[in-house]
Amino acid sequence: MSKTTNTTNDMLAIAQSCIEIAKKKGAKEASAGAYRVRNVDFQWRDGKPEKVEESTTRGVQLAVFADERYAVVSTSDLRPDALETFIGDAVVLAKSLAKDPYRALPDPELYKGQSSVDLALEDPKYDTVTPEIRQKIAKEAETAARAVKGSEAILSVTSNVSDTLTERFLVNSNGFSGKRRDTTFFVSAQVSVKDKDGRRPEDYSYAGARHFSEVPSGAIIGREAGERTLARLGAKKGDSAAMAMVIDNRASGRMVSFLMGPLSGASIQQKRSFLEGKLGQQVFGEKVTIIDDPFIPRAFGSRHFDNEGIAAKKRPVVEAGVLESYYIDSYYGKKLGVTPTSGSASNLSWKLGDKNRDALVAGIQDGILVTGFLGGNSNGLTGDFSLGVQGFRIRGGKLAEPVGEMNISGNHLEFWKTLVAVGNDPFPYSAMRTPTLVFDGVSFAGV
Amino acid sequence: MQDRNGINRRTFVQATATTAAALAVTDLFGLGKALAGTGPAEGIGYFSRFGVTEKLIKDTLGAALSRGGDYADVFFQHRILNNMTLEDGAVNRASANVALGVGVRVVKGDQTGYGFTEDLNAEAMKRAALTAASIAQGGSKNAPKRLNVTGKDNRYPVKVKWEDVRPTQKLTILNGLNEKTFAADKRVQKVNINFMDGSGVILIADSNGRIVEDFQPMTSVYLSVVAEQNGRKENNTVNVAARSDIEFYNPARLDKLVSDGIAKTMILFDAVQPPAGEMPVVLGAGSSGILLHEAIGHGMEADFNRKNVSIYSDKIGKPIAKDFVNIIDEGTQVAARGAINVDDEGNNVGKTMLVEKGILSTYLHDSISAKHYGVKPTGNGRRQGYEYAPMPRMRSTYMLPGPHKRDEIIASVKKGIYCDHFSNGQVNIGAGDFTFFVKNGFLIEDGKLTTPIKDVNIIGNGPKVLELVDMVADDLKIDEGGWTCGKDGQSVPVSQGMPTVRVASITVGGRSEAKKG
Numbered sequence: 001m002s003k004t005t006n007t008t009n010d011m012l013a014i015a016q017s018c019i020e021i022a023k024k025k026g027a028k029e030a031s032a033g034a035y036r037v038r039n040v041d042f043q044w045r046d047g048k049p050e051k052v053e054e055s056t057t058r059g060v061q062l063a064v065f066a067d068e069r070y071a072v073v074s075t076s077d078l079r080p081d082a083l084e085t086f087i088g089d090a091v092v093l094a095k096s097l098a099k100d101p102y103r104a105l106p107d108p109e110l111y112k113g114q115s116s117v118d119l120a121l122e123d124p125k126y127d128t129v130t131p132e133i134r135q136k137i138a139k140e141a142e143t144a145a146r147a148v149k150g151s152e153a154i155l156s157v158t159s160n161v162s163d164t165l166t167e168r169f170l171v172n173s174n175g176f177s178g179k180r181r182d183t184t185f186f187v188s189a190q191v192s193v194k195d196k197d198g199r200r201p202e203d204y205s206y207a208g209a210r211h212f213s214e215v216p217s218g219a220i221i222g223r224e225a226g227e228r229t230l231a232r233l234g235a236k237k238g239d240s241a242a243m244a245m246v247i248d249n250r251a252s253g254r255m256v257s258f259l260m261g262p263l264s265g266a267s268i269q270q271k272r273s274f275l276e277g278k279l280g281q282q283v284f285g286e287k288v289t290i291i292d293d294p295f296i297p298r299a300f301g302s303r304h305f306d307n308e309g310i311a312a313k314k315r316p317v318v319e320a321g322v323l324e325s326y327y328i329d330s331y332y333g334k335k336l337g338v339t340p341t342s343g344s345a346s347n348l349s350w351k352l353g354d355k356n357r358d359a360l361v362a363g364i365q366d367g368i369l370v371t372g373f374l375g376g377n378s379n380g381l382t383g384d385f386s387l388g389v390q391g392f393r394i395r396g397g398k399l400a401e402p403v404g405e406m407n408i409s410g411n412h413l414e415f416w417k418t419l420v421a422v423g424n425d426p427f428p429y430s431a432m433r434t435p436t437l438v439f440d441g442v443s444f445a446g447v
Numbered sequence: 448m449q450d451r452n453g454i455n456r457r458t459f460v461q462a463t464a465t466t467a468a469a470l471a472v473t474d475l476f477g478l479g480k481a482l483a484g485t486g487p488a489e490g491i492g493y494f495s496r497f498g499v500t501e502k503l504i505k506d507t508l509g510a511a512l513s514r515g516g517d518y519a520d521v522f523f524q525h526r527i528l529n530n531m532t533l534e535d536g537a538v539n540r541a542s543a544n545v546a547l548g549v550g551v552r553v554v555k556g557d558q559t560g561y562g563f564t565e566d567l568n569a570e571a572m573k574r575a576a577l578t579a580a581s582i583a584q585g586g587s588k589n590a591p592k593r594l595n596v597t598g599k600d601n602r603y604p605v606k607v608k609w610e611d612v613r614p615t616q617k618l619t620i621l622n623g624l625n626e627k628t629f630a631a632d633k634r635v636q637k638v639n640i641n642f643m644d645g646s647g648v649i650l651i652a653d654s655n656g657r658i659v660e661d662f663q664p665m666t667s668v669y670l671s672v673v674a675e676q677n678g679r680k681e682n683n684t685v686n687v688a689a690r691s692d693i694e695f696y697n698p699a700r701l702d703k704l705v706s707d708g709i710a711k712t713m714i715l716f717d718a719v720q721p722p723a724g725e726m727p728v729v730l731g732a733g734s735s736g737i738l739l740h741e742a743i744g745h746g747m748e749a750d751f752n753r754k755n756v757s758i759y760s761d762k763i764g765k766p767i768a769k770d771f772v773n774i775i776d777e778g779t780q781v782a783a784r785g786a787i788n789v790d791d792e793g794n795n796v797g798k799t800m801l802v803e804k805g806i807l808s809t810y811l812h813d814s815i816s817a818k819h820y821g822v823k824p825t826g827n828g829r830r831q832g833y834e835y836a837p838m839p840r841m842r843s844t845y846m847l848p849g850p851h852k853r854d855e856i857i858a859s860v861k862k863g864i865y866c867d868h869f870s871n872g873q874v875n876i877g878a879g880d881f882t883f884f885v886k887n888g889f890l891i892e893d894g895k896l897t898t899p900i901k902d903v904n905i906i907g908n909g910p911k912v913l914e915l916v917d918m919v920a921d922d923l924k925i926d927e928g929g930w931t932c933g934k935d936g937q938s939v940p941v942s943q944g945m946p947t948v949r950v951a952s953i954t955v956g957g958r959s960e961a962k963k964g
Contacts, residue, residue, distance in 0.1 A: 045754065046754075048558065049558055049582060050557070050558060050559070051558065051559045051560070051561065051582075051836065052559070052560045052561070052578075052579075052581055052582050053560075053561040053562070053836070054561075054562055054578045055562055055563050055564070055575070055578075055834065056564075057548075057563070057565060057834065058565065059565070069539065070539065070540055070541075071540065071541040071542065071543070072540070072541075072542045073542060073543040073544070073545075074542075074543075074544045074545070075544070075545035075546075075547075076545065076546050076547055076548055076565045077525075077545050077546075077547040077565070078565070086545065089543070090543065093541050093543060093614075094541070096541075096614040096618075097531075097538055097539050097540070097541055097614075097618075098537035098538050098539040099537075099539065100537065100539035100540070103539070103540075131581070155755050155756060155877075156754050156755055156756050158754075192754075192755070192756040192877045198758070198761075199758055199877065199878050199879055199908075200755075200756055200757065200758055200760065200876075200877030200878065200879075201875075201877055201878040202756060202875060202876065202877040202878065232878070235878070237954065240723055240724045270534070270637050270639065270673065271636055271637050271673050271675075271680060272637070272673055272682055335535075374873055374874075374875060374880055374881075374882050374906065375459065375741075375871065375872055375873035375874075375881070375882030375883065375884060375904060375906070376882055376884055376904035376956070377870055377871055377884040377902070377904065379682070379901075379902050380682075381673065381680055381681065381682040382680070382681065382682075382902070384720065384901070384902045384958075385902075386720070386884070386902055386903045386904035386956045386957075386958075387904055387956070388873075388880070388882040388904055388906040388956070390880070404878065404880055405880050405906050405907065405908055405954060406906065406954070407723070407882075407904050407905075407906050407954060407955075407956025408956065409720060409723065409903065409904070409956050409957060409958040410958065443723060443958060444723075445723035445724055445954055445955065445956045445957060446724075446954060447724075447725060447954075
């Protein structure tokens, strides 16, 4: 049953007391983050509940700065005596290490200018979602999946309905205190089907939102999961070839995620980034414009301040293919001698094209629509990548047979310049909000 | 925010790669008087300090079964993880994490209810138990009358507990590795080293009256090297891990870590991405066990099979490989990262034959799937921590030695590749497609290793690839790497091993000229 979702300030008190204890134990400065998370996950499989999980968890993370030294510790053991000993140990731990002249809390100037825009990250009706509602949505998803044409091939349908209420406090001893509450609701369905050759292809669909009323129905998710999976029947390895690649908006996030590490201050300073020294240069195709936008109401990456307390700002990362900024936290900002931006991404806001996935596919004579990646990796230093892909062959502007067990390889510094089109369809269920992306002349390995 | 529902169902393995950092001073964050190196113990020893009593456990199990569940268990955990990181020549960051909590599980048929709490008091535990109980809807069942233990083998050779290790001992190891790495080659530009040690105690008690405590140590070191030559940079990472103590880091092992890290980085200056397409692939002895983990291990986890969604769901008892192919998953290798004294349901851990003489033999079971199939649990019920319900997971997965010789295998390939260092892999359970990512290897041309290769993904289909394993050497090696397996949002430590093996044909995702389609 849902309960105790009113504002509770006990975690703030714990964060504040951690700071006080740390100072008493000899820390010069300290930063404490305290959280409480209520999570419910309901799983339904083939006509009955499979798993019900429900919990409220809490803990603290504490960074201590003592004698120009630094340590960060976290615990779920909040018994007062245990916490006192724990923090004392943290200070002793820090003092046993080497000095680090770059380690300090952020400059308080960086806390200033916090936006007051209402991000609406918490659903005031969170409490109204009951076990009965979750079960109803999960059942709807299964029913819809099994109503798709060809569903006699379905072996199993699993659906999940989950929700989370998170409350976080961040207190820095040099003058920052921040609070954040947010909710998330997710619905997903996974379908397995039996293929003639004995394979049992699976695919899934999911959606989520900050507000329950914005989550698509179980029926929509279930139907899409059923359709996606049944379309995989008869998938074969395609021929090795160089051709166009369309990546759908759900899958394209994986490609973009490989840029995030190399964009970080740590990678730049540690000489582990193929983007080192590339600021102001044309690294991507001209159609790539990405803004880091923390202020999109109800979005998954929205925030007023980052995890160091630095006031969030909207800023360009890539403009018309030119690299404009990195993700730099206060520590690596000092090491690099530059002003920190933020060490982590918020939402990525893309300059969109005017066509959706299907219209983009219609413009391709010969290519592959990638709907999912399998394994593979990307070398953040050299930019070389090699990834397993599955999807559908495109012939004459139409989707043809399903393909799988194929691979693409390339180097990001060349690959992103071959981007020829951006869709109008940002994937709303992820903070990366990637649209459909189209690349030319991609080398596919298959038969 | 993660795409949680989309991502958390993936199954994969990856090499340890810690980005943040830190450590322990004598008795810092200590477990206190934890039993060490004695094997699982009966009854409530360690957890009595948190006020855990037999009555508390029985009351909790009673609440858990109050709505008619078939079975219930409680899983207490107290764990301290320490990390120390060296960057830019100094060990100047450390981290410690303490986890304390208890999870309550109720099982009704194949259905699971789960709740957990960080407060180890009667009221909080009862609330978690009633949450878990809601999976069942019926009358109350009885809690156990008495609690008994099983299993007493110890597989963690720990003479000195991690909390008794002085920080200077760890700093010496880190600084020594840094100096040796820079001294080994002038091209070295950056060195990052992470030292992790962990100690944990778990207590499992269930409604069959079983109760067991186990002390579980873990340690790993990873070394990452960035080198520069003629304006070009390359990077590689090597690591070692074990359920052991600081004596694991003997001079020979540390020297080998440095020489491996240097060799595997410097060779990249001469390496190319191999040609794309289907070709014979020779897998070197050791970490190539990643192929088994992805091609068959996950698909043999019995939860996928009882749900009928694995490509192996109807293949038990059928031939799937040549008769010299034998594949094992076991938890009994002393000090291995994937070793466990008991699984996270309190079951004994042994050896499980996945493939015996080429025939698909036994699934990896937790207690739910074992009951479903009417067999004994295999000791594969594992979980990331008290926040999670257990499920079937691998431990240490490897292939037994075969009739061939390594040199004979390499000499047999006219045009193909040889792989011997990997970073990660993934599998689709039902379709059977799997991948693993090669960091280092060589082209094989006319039976000889020639040009080094790097950064290439290999993709195949599990049963098809096992059929195509046509040579197995006699040089089985269990890898010491820090492998972590992810499934359904939970990470657990695993090991893997392999003799040198030839796969007659598999798709290599290279970069060179592709045929025009």
